[in-house]
Amino acid sequence: MNTIYLDNAATSPLDEHVAGTMEPFLKSDYGNASSIHHMGRKSSVAVETWREKIAKIIGARSSEIIFTSGGTESNNSAIFGLLENRTGKQIVTARTEHNAVLYPAEHARKMGYEIIFADIDETGKVTPEALRKVISKDTALVSLMHVNNETGVINPVPELASICKEHDVPMHCDAVQAVGKIPVNVDELGVDLLSMSAHKFHGPKGAGALYVRGGAPWSAWMHGGSQERGRRGGTLNVPGVAGMGKALEVAADGMSDHISHIRDLHQRLYSGLSEKFGDLVRFNGDPENGIPHILSVTVTDSGYKPLDGEMLLLNLDIEGICCSNGSACTSGTIKPSHVMLALGMSEELAKSTLRFSLGKYNTPEEMDRTVEALFEIVTRHSDSVPSL
Ligand SMILES: Cc1ncc(COP(=O)(O)O)c(C=O)c1O
Structure with missing residues (x-):
């Protein structure tokens, strides 16, 4: 059968070109991308090459891409990295978000933040009017997804982001179900932070990225080594980065x-x-x-x-x-x-x-x-x- x-x-299953792109970094080119020697440099050159390509595909600068372990980490990093730099005490999101946003928000609630859920319409979308009703000067951040993972509904992200901009509130967008499936451009969307995950678009599991717009009020959430220019501690998953880059390149081309x-x-x-x-x-x-x-x-x-x-x-x-x-x-x-x-x-x-x-x-x-x-x-x- x-x-x-x-x-x-x-x-999703790996694209047939992705495994081949990852293979050298799993076998022969296994250097730590932070190492000074030639094996390390080989890895770091690959990481920077793919960073540039990924950034270009989503309309970002390569300095705005931070590699993570996937959508869940990107969302946690976005939310807690923003809260650390904001004085407002309210988080605006929606009940239809993925748990990878709802649970970090719930954790923030225990830290003293209030969670405000914007209303959804009968299809599950957050309309600009619904966001206008709940955004205020006490809003620390808005986190609203691009595509819902259960229904496929698309939020009107550019309109939502422009309301955030009017109120000077940073907007994070969980675009895990959008990137690699439909065109995603961070400037057209107007968001400040955006999460993506490779295994949703025929890339490897355990690889993702967080886009952070230059100048956004965000700082590192994952502390450790000085990888990713001090913005995400932890040895870089070089095969994962290469696999994600290749998967996104294939997705964008076709x-x-x-x-x-x-x-x-x-x-x-x-x-x-x-x-x-x-x-x-x-x-x-x-x-x-x-x-x-x-x-x-x-x-x-x-x-x-x-x-x-x-x-x-x-x-x-x-x-x-x-x-x-x-x-x-x-x-x-x-x-x-x-x-x-x-x-x-x-x-x-x-x-x-x-x-x-x-x-x-x-x-x-x-x-x-x-x-x-x-x-x-x-x-x-x-x-x-x-x-x-
Ligand atoms: C909308 C959305 N956000 C976040 C995640 C979590 O992504 P990951 O599995 O890469 O942690 C998922 C996974 O199902 C998702 O669909």
């Missing part, structure tokens, strides 16, 4: 073909599910305007009763189909997704929600097979079969 991997928002391929897949899955299930499926977020890489579907049985999402996941898995029912970090537990709850869904319906996340290696046939398999599973588990 062939695997159909539809969990690319959790993590961006328009990639988007049109994913859009076709998304359309096929969306219409396949709609045709087969009718009103027994409900699509969450804003499938027409969101990122095509993610399709969030709430499935009910023929009596419109929620189905157990875990049961659906396990049965799909038996058919070789991998997807998820929330963010990867909460799967494995039976807690309903906080994003679905924030969208106003009941716990039961939230638990009967599946996330299909598409990647460049998926095919149209896989979309058809997934629709068929899900239909067969739901039919088997429906109390009153006739309408299905």
Whole structure:
């Protein structure tokens, strides 16, 4: 049985060119990038070369890129590195953010900060009006994501960032589900800090970066050695940096073909599910305007009763189909997704929600097979079969 991997928002397979780019730094060119000798210099030259390329792709200067271990570290570093330089006592964010923003914010709350959640609209977006309502002179920072990892909804980041600018408040953007999937340019977005993670765009796990705009009120969060010009202590993950750089380069070069391929897949899955299930499926977020890489579907049985999402996941898995029912970090537990709850869904319906996340290696046939398999599973588990 062939695997159909539809969990690319959790993590994605390495691009075929990436392993080759990483290999020398895992085998022969293993020098520590901080070492003075020629082995170290070889590594540091590679790191700086990739830093420059990554910076160029997102419209930044290379001095504004700090390498990290991934999205979670970048978000923590952004939030705590800003708080240290700000006098305001409020953090503005949204309930639909990833836990890699919500939990650092929760930790800051224990340190005496107040968390203010901007309202979301019915699709899960934070509108400029919602941000205007909560931003104030006591706002230490705003942290709002680019693309939601569960629904694919895209926040209007340029408008949100310009409100922050008006109020002289730094804005951090978790762009982990955007970078490498859609064009991301830090000047067009207007954000001050931006997080990215290589394994979401066919790069290696454990490699990421934080963009920090020159002059932003931010200082190091991870203390240790003087790597990254004192802004992130710790031996540089040279294979990871090279792998992330190569993955982003490949993604940027093939961006328009990639988007049109994913859009076709998304359309096929969306219409396949709609045709087969009718009103027994409900699509969450804003499938027409969101990122095509993610399709969030709430499935009910023929009596419109929620189905157990875990049961659906396990049965799909038996058919070789991998997807998820929330963010990867909460799967494995039976807690309903906080994003679905924030969208106003009941716990039961939230638990009967599946996330299909598409990647460049998926095919149209896989979309058809997934629709068929899900239909067969739901039919088997429906109390009153006739309408299905
Ligand atoms: C939106 C978002 N932010 C942050 C993260 C965490 O990234 P990482 O796994 O690189 O720590 C994820 C991972 O799922 C994510 O989807």
